[in-house]
Amino acid sequence: MDVLVLKAWLNILGSENVLTDSATISATQTATFATTQRVLAVIRPGNCQDVQACVKIANQYKTPLYPISCGKNWGLGSRVPVEDNCVILELSRLNRIIDYNEKLAYITVEPGVTFRQVYEYLREQKSNLFVSVTGSSPYSSLVGNTLERGEGISPYGDRLAHVCGFEVVLPTGECVHTGFGRFANAKTTAVSRWGVGPYLDGIFTQSNLGIVTKMTMWLMPIPKYFQEFICVINDSYRLEKLIDTLQELVLQETIKSNSFTFWNCYKLLSRLGQYPWKLMGEKTPLSLKERKGIERWFGSGSLYSASREQGLAERRVIEQALEGQVDELIFADQDSKSDLLKENPSLGTPNDKTIKSTYWRKKTKIPLQIDPDRDGCGVIWLCVVFPFDGKQIVEALMSIESTVKSSKFEPNIAMSCTSGRSIQMFIAIMYDRNVPEEDQRAMECYERVFQQLIQEGYIPYRLGIQSMNSLPPAQDDYGKLISILKQGLDPNNILAPGRYDFRSDWPDQT
Ligand SMILES: Cc1cc2nc3c(=O)[nH]c(=O)nc-3n(C[C@H](O)[C@H](O)[C@H](O)COP(=O)(O)OP(=O)(O)OC[C@H]3O[C@@H](n4cnc5c(N)ncnc54)[C@H](O)[C@@H]3O)c2cc1C
Structure with a gap:
């Protein structure tokens, strides 16, 4: 890399924010699966003007930049750029909450603002609102998650449907504001998504067309009456009908979008603890079909109601609809002492319980400071969307499970009811990167499932860095x-x- 480009960045950002030391470079080059891309440096602007200046310098010296917000894109590439020889533009210093409005229910943030930060901020404000969090790290970014078109828990989980007012630095260094944001005195930038004229927010997500330095996310009111329910089915032969029943409940909005999730038994086990090495005599993979004769599925839903009466009526509708279709059904409401409702991500409390599952196949204990990249946790995510149709989903599940099992990994699968029309499926291949040849075996398994889904017409809606050129x-x-x-x-x-x-x-x- 041209030393002049580094000097130019140093002049603006200072030496503490232009990093080329081997520890930093090696950490940023590491993901939860094998990669070969080299990172040239990490630069850390402190505000939007810095970002603009850094981008102009990058143009002058034709040096590629790879922006990240908090860099927790685990399972999909972490901080590693898609191509070789990029400089990482790390935006975690832009960590201000710029605006918040309790009445109109929004928060405007910079890319370094984390889910934890917003949660704590709202608590300090004694807010009656919450942000839709994810199963990922509390220290991941609202902006980063949105720009990947990630998926949140709770009715505001469809990110793009609940954000607006982007501030974007273009690849040549100019700055634009989407929606009404380009008008100096506009009063509706944070509350109206479309603005006037072409709608632009979408082109800055899942793209390489701009660097987002500010964004508004809408917040959901804490419901007057909240309930959670879990259901269990002992075998997947019941899944098809259950999916179709849920489709009706979600379409008619008794259950709101992103408020019902299915987990298979392997997903649940990996969330509860690590691989049972002793029980398995150090052998992999674990097959509950072989050991117990059944592979259970678990469903969990949340009900957000305007009153107790409404909540109880909704509960009755669900109980009737699920009667005879599930082996267990348990409800808990906000008045009960159930653990189901403690620190609940469905009400915006972020936690690291699901992220701990990345240590599933590790033989070492899960550390206090979770860092799957550093600790050699192998995770490859495959994110795919299906029509909300039991038959199609169960057929696809059978072929996915069979491929993953034949590759000697546990099929770790979750599904979220994104709307009454579609279901998102998350397939995680979890392994230990320190076991020789596991990186290669896991990636081969991922590729097989990926190609199989594409052949069947199910195109992934979000891609890991290894798959940017793999679509038809x-x-x-x-x-x-x-x-x-x-x-x-x-x-x-x-x-x-x-x-x-x-x-x-x-x-x-x-
Ligand atoms: C066990 C587990 C559970 C997970 N659960 C979920 C989940 O429930 N929902 C979910 O969505 N994901 C989930 N993930 C995936 C991932 O961890 C999250 O999506 C996380 O939010 C991404 O990290 P981040 O927010 O720090 O974004 P970053 O890593 O900072 O950003 C992601 C990508 O977006 C681009 N980008 C980031 N910021 C900018 C910017 N300002 N301008 C332009 N481009 C930018 C970059 O290409 C970057 O690589 C999970 C992962 C694991 C391993």
Whole structure:
């Protein structure tokens, strides 16, 4: 790398924010699966103007930048850039909560603001609102999660449906504001998503067309009456009908979107503890079918109601609908002493319980400071969306499970009812990166499932850095459109090369 480019960044950011030491570089080059990309440096701007200046320098010296917010994109690439020889633009110093409005229920944040920070801030304000958190780290970023089009727990979990007012530094260093944000005196930037004119927020998610330095996220009111319920089915043959029953309940909004989740037994076990090495005589994989004869599925739902009466009526509808379809059904409401309701992520309390599952196949204890990259936890996520249809989902599940089992991993699978029309499925391949050849075996397993799903017409909706070039070619001029946008916005190709960059099938690309 040109030393002049480093000097130029040093002049703006100071030596503490331009890092090239081997420990930093090696940490940022490490994901939860094998990667080969080299990182040249890490630069840490402190505000939007710094970001603009850094980007202009990157253009001058034609040095590619890879922006990250908190860098916890575990299972999908962590902090590692898609392509070799990038400089990481780390935005965690931009960590201000810029605006918050209790009445209109929104919060405006910079990319370094974490779910934990917002949770604590809202508690300090004695707010009656909460932010939709994820199963990932409390120290992950609202902006980073949104830009990946991640998925949250609770009715506001569809990120793009609940954010607006982006501030974006373009790849050439100019700054734009989406929605009404471009008007100096606009009073509706944080409360109205569309603005006037072309709607732009979407093109800055899952793309390499801009760096988001500010964003508003809408907050959900804590319901007057809250209940959780869990159900268990002892065998997957009952799953098809149960999925179809839930589809009706979600479509009619008795159960709200992103408020019901299915976990298979392996997902639950990995959440509860580590691999039973002793019981298994050090052998892998674990098969509950072989050991116990059954592979249970667990469902958990949340009910957000405006009153006790409404909640109890909704509960009755669900109990009737699920009668005879599940082996167990347990409800807990906010008045009960049940553990179900303690520190509940469905009401915006972030926790690291699910992230601990990344240590599933490790033989060492789970440390207090969780860091799957550092600790050699092997995790590869595959995120795919299905029509909300029991038959299609169960057929796909059977083939996924069979492929994963034949590769000698546990099929660790969860599903979330995103709407009455679609279900998202999260398949996690969990392993120990310190076991020789496991990296390769796990990636082969992932590739097989990935290709199998694509062949069946189920295209993943979110990609790990290893799969940016693995989608089938577009059957239309999509690649041309992306190519025109990218060339127009980023003529020097300096921003996040390769990230969701689907120009590859367009012959005219430069
Ligand atoms: C066990 C486990 C459970 C998980 N559960 C969930 C879950 O429930 N829901 C979910 O969505 N994910 C989940 N994840 C995946 C992941 O950990 C989260 O999505 C996490 O929020 C991403 O990390 P981050 O927020 O720090 O974003 P970052 O890593 O900072 O950002 C993600 C990517 O977005 C881009 N980006 C980030 N910031 C900017 C910016 N300001 N401008 C332009 N581009 C930017 C970069 O390409 C970056 O690599 C889970 C992972 C594991 C291992």
